Amino acid sequence: MSCFNANKTCWNCPAAVFKGNVDFRACGQSQDEIKAKLGDEGQIMIECARRPDLGYFEPSITFEQCPEWIEGEYGLQLKNMRVMILGMDGYLGWALALKLGRMGFQVSGIDNYTRRDTVAEKGAHTIVPIERMTERLHAASEIYGLNFNYRRMDIRERDHLAAFLDEVKPEAIVHYAEIPSAPYSMVDADHAIEVQDNNTLGTLGLLWLIKDIVPETSLIKLGTMGEYGAPLTGRPLFEGMFPADATLTWRGREWSLGGEITPRDPVSFYHVSKVQDTYNVYESCKYWWLRSYDVQQGVIYGVHTEETAKDPRLRTRFDIDEWFGTVINRFVAQAIAGIPLTIYGTGEQIKGFIALEDAMECMVRLITSPPEPGQYDVVNQVSGIHKLNEIAEIIAKVGKKHGLKVEIQRVENPRVETEVHPLEIVSRKLPRELGFNPTVLVEKEIDRVFTLLMQPELTSRIKEKAHTIMPKTRWTGEKKDSGVIEKYKPGEKTYGDHHGVLDTE
Amino acid sequence: MKKRVIRVGIDGASFTRLQTMADEGVMPFLGRLRQAGTLRRLMASIPDNSAVSWSSIMTGKNPGEHGIFGFTDLIPGTYTMRFPNFRNLKAAPFWRLEPEKRHVVINLPFSYPADGISGRMVSGFISPNLENAASPPEFLEYLKARHYRIDADTRKIYQSRALFYEDLMAVHEIRCRVYREQFSSGDWDTFMIVFTGSDRIGHYLLDAWEDPGDPDHERFLEYFRAVDRELAWIMEHAGADDIVVMMSDHGMERVKKEVNLNYLLETGGFLSLADTGKRGYTAIADGTKAFVLEPSRVHLNYTGRYPGGTVTAGDRQALLEELKALFRGLTCEGEPVIREMFPREELYSGPALEEAPDLLLVPHTGYSLRGTLARDELFTEPDTLVGMHRGDDAFLYVHGREHAGAVPEHPRVEDIQSIVEKIL
Numbered sequence A: 001m002s003c004f005n006a007n008k009t010c011w012n013c014p015a016a017v018f019k020g021n022v023d024f025r026a027c028g029q030s031q032d033e034i035k036a037k038l039g040d041e042g043q044i045m046i047e048c049a050r051r052p053d054l055g056y057f058e059p060s061i062t063f064e065q066c067p068e069w070i071e072g073e074y075g076l077q078l079k080n081m082r083v084m085i086l087g088m089d090g091y092l093g094w095a096l097a098l099k100l101g102r103m104g105f106q107v108s109g110i111d112n113y114t115r116r117d118t119v120a121e122k123g124a125h126t127i128v129p130i131e132r133m134t135e136r137l138h139a140a141s142e143i144y145g146l147n148f149n150y151r152r153m154d155i156r157e158r159d160h161l162a163a164f165l166d167e168v169k170p171e172a173i174v175h176y177a178e179i180p181s182a183p184y185s186m187v188d189a190d191h192a193i194e195v196q197d198n199n200t201l202g203t204l205g206l207l208w209l210i211k212d213i214v215p216e217t218s219l220i221k222l223g224t225m226g227e228y229g230a231p232l233t234g235r236p237l238f239e240g241m242f243p244a245d246a247t248l249t250w251r252g253r254e255w256s257l258g259g260e261i262t263p264r265d266p267v268s269f270y271h272v273s274k275v276q277d278t279y280n281v282y283e284s285c286k287y288w289w290l291r292s293y294d295v296q297q298g299v300i301y302g303v304h305t306e307e308t309a310k311d312p313r314l315r316t317r318f319d320i321d322e323w324f325g326t327v328i329n330r331f332v333a334q335a336i337a338g339i340p341l342t343i344y345g346t347g348e349q350i351k352g353f354i355a356l357e358d359a360m361e362c363m364v365r366l367i368t369s370p371p372e373p374g375q376y377d378v379v380n381q382v383s384g385i386h387k388l389n390e391i392a393e394i395i396a397k398v399g400k401k402h403g404l405k406v407e408i409q410r411v412e413n414p415r416v417e418t419e420v421h422p423l424e425i426v427s428r429k430l431p432r433e434l435g436f437n438p439t440v441l442v443e444k445e446i447d448r449v450f451t452l453l454m455q456p457e458l459t460s461r462i463k464e465k466a467h468t469i470m471p472k473t474r475w476t477g478e479k480k481d482s483g484v485i486e487k488y489k490p491g492e493k494t495y496g497d498h499h500g501v502l503d504t505e
Numbered sequence B: 001m002k003k004r005v006i007r008v009g010i011d012g013a014s015f016t017r018l019q020t021m022a023d024e025g026v027m028p029f030l031g032r033l034r035q036a037g038t039l040r041r042l043m044a045s046i047p048d049n050s051a052v053s054w055s056s057i058m059t060g061k062n063p064g065e066h067g068i069f070g071f072t073d074l075i076p077g078t079y080t081m082r083f084p085n086f087r088n089l090k091a092a093p094f095w096r097l098e099p100e101k102r103h104v105v106i107n108l109p110f111s112y113p114a115d116g117i118s119g120r121m122v123s124g125f126i127s128p129n130l131e132n133a134a135s136p137p138e139f140l141e142y143l144k145a146r147h148y149r150i151d152a153d154t155r156k157i158y159q160s161r162a163l164f165y166e167d168l169m170a171v172h173e174i175r176c177r178v179y180r181e182q183f184s185s186g187d188w189d190t191f192m193i194v195f196t197g198s199d200r201i202g203h204y205l206l207d208a209w210e211d212p213g214d215p216d217h218e219r220f221l222e223y224f225r226a227v228d229r230e231l232a233w234i235m236e237h238a239g240a241d242d243i244v245v246m247m248s249d250h251g252m253e254r255v256k257k258e259v260n261l262n263y264l265l266e267t268g269g270f271l272s273l274a275d276t277g278k279r280g281y282t283a284i285a286d287g288t289k290a291f292v293l294e295p296s297r298v299h300l301n302y303t304g305r306y307p308g309g310t311v312t313a314g315d316r317q318a319l320l321e322e323l324k325a326l327f328r329g330l331t332c333e334g335e336p337v338i339r340e341m342f343p344r345e346e347l348y349s350g351p352a353l354e355e356a357p358d359l360l361l362v363p364h365t366g367y368s369l370r371g372t373l374a375r376d377e378l379f380t381e382p383d384t385l386v387g388m389h390r391g392d393d394a395f396l397y398v399h400g401r402e403h404a405g406a407v408p409e410h411p412r413v414e415d416i417q418s419i420v421e422k423i424l
């Protein structure tokens, strides 16, 4: 059985350097920036950066045929593929660096520690203690023999980043380096501006650098499911673009929507920054033939990957405060701290989720299956969907197994969002085209989080920062406590009977 | 005084048409020049492809020795199409034969990437970029400063002929400025300049040449008038003792029909393609016995050489006979299409023979033989490309009547180098 990326060809491979477009019937050549086929007769020429001895050729060697693509854990992978992780010190960045490193990728990365700084600014801390980067690198080398090429750098320092890109010539770039918090972007004008400057302008500058220095690289850019919002019509959330058979009818007339970007309805200034990124990436693929996956990622939860669990010095961060904690991670900490789980509003909001370990597998699959030049592709990276109140019930149940008595509270919603809505998420590409099958059950990962956080030192780290848990940042810009609407015990309440749909077929 | 050598190429210029233009006053200088030397019809390489012919011209060798059989071949062990370039040339070009001399080579097709040369060179088509087409680095800087371009943008033809022509002339003018400066520098022992707009204009505007009422007729003439002026300039500035040789790599004639040879093989049961959506060589499926590479190179699908090979050395003779019968029987509206067929041994000799196509086809007038796999019909009407190469109508001019004896009665492209050597 050949694997999911076996039939991809040089045209997908970042080692293939575009050399021109020949219409050899007229022994002619056209301007070399045209990477589209010139009709029937046009022939694209590439040179392989890894096999220059082949000369110039058409990009048709399959990954399976190419000796540079070798068997890996999830399919074929490019030998010693150079992957640069922007935001390598973060929750996801660090876990991915270790995983890629262990799988034989050549990992480089940058970070400016803004995450550490902003968390400190808010008086919070990561519950799972993390080492300083120098110590992390040392541990990675000691335990796994890994040698990461890491620099402290802000993605917006374009001169420095240009030099680093030129030195490394990454074949894939994973772009995590953004400020990932909705509440943080709603604190006040300064914070909103900081988030959009960091995220949107940082990404825009990066795109220009890629164009000039590594135009063949595959950019894996992180978006979020929050870009789409939750349309009240229940219209499916397609993977970025409408499918070929989607139509719009109006006053008896009908149009195809196939291939158009679907509407976005972001839910905070942070999410707006991601939507702006989406358009900037989309346009640069169009103007400059860059290639990118825009990963609309669900809410990540959990602590476990094989590598981060290997040694305390390799652990990745884990935040639970109102700004940087994501919902499942927060709930588990609340359960341990004896704080009733804080459901915002009705708790009927439906979200897409994916466990850390599964998300990392998806990233590897995306890295090893690059889009074609000029292709802007979107994947919805979600392995399950849940209502917040159901999530609270699950956590209470798992907490009980750990001997905890967990309560649930509904608090005034600090956000402006629809609280009761349909939701249908389409996530076909990862399971159907990229060979991904989620392996981490929600209960299992939640259980692992409990086990880790219930170590006494970690429990005391939660308690120390318990005051950062209750939401105070309102979307109005006010700073105000959210009043408690009701408190109840798990299993006591019946919830609305609408449910989300995850469409993977 | 030492004897210098000047080589002037006019890509795709046909012997017959040059004569007509000389007779009719479009190329008055050429009209006078032919009195002062030997003008002959020249046989292009088979196939009559620029890469092959220019490789023969610059090395004086046949394809069995220099190893270039077309703009494309397949990467050994795969069906992936490759574009051989100068690095794949297996014989030495003239400037390597005389490394002690200074050579200037401008716009020689199929010399990309540029060779480290004693002197200066800039390659002609196909050169994906100027950076690797020029040598030495100072010469690259010089070319950049003059906004030198290797070729006109052929994409423009799909927008308008006028736009394309304008671009073609712009490229021609810059090229002329550069070669004249280089020529005048006197810093060379051999000088080569190739005009290539002639090939482009032949492919795209040949119908306008044939029809004086065509709005582009004047454009066609104007280009050749411009070339004639350059010939005059060169001869005016050449020294009396200089050896001057002019040539084209093939002739040019109107396309009557494009003939899709792979379709013939497919319907004849020799070729089968998998239904992968991409109709390229990589779709070649089990059971395939032969396929054609552009333009008219028939390859047998050998075991050991190709991933899906089925043909063994023992099958070769019988299979070639079957294929010849198929091609011999090919007619279009009652006319035969194929004029001649050559097993490779009849055309080529040398160490690269094994890589050569097994059978080479030469068409009757107007049948443009095609190796595309994208077509699912046998004959296609010509579209934008109205002109096609013709092998037996290239030209050779050797200046100086006293050198007539050095020119064979029926010269071929690979003879040019030895003609020069003989005169020297």
Ligand SMILES: NC(=O)c1ccc[n+]([C@@H]2O[C@H](COP(=O)([O-])OP(=O)(O)OC[C@H]3O[C@@H](n4cnc5c(N)ncnc54)[C@H](O)[C@@H]3O)[C@@H](O)[C@H]2O)c1
Binding pocket: A086, A087, A088, A089, A090, A091, A092, A093, A110, A111, A112, A113, A114, A115, A116, A153, A154, A155, A156, A175, A176, A177, A178, A179, A180, A181, A198, A202, A222, A223, A224, A225, A297, A298, A299, A300, A301, A326
């Ligand atoms: N964690 C989630 O649930 C989730 C969900 C959807 C999308 N995402 C997206 O995934 C990405 C990574 O998320 P995370 O949870 O790992 O967040 P994180 O904050 O832990 O990681 C981001 C890293 O990037 C760094 N960074 C930020 N701006 C930078 C800059 N200008 N220059 C250099 N480094 C910079 C930060 O210091 C941090 O280490 C983010 O883009 C986020 O928006 C995360």
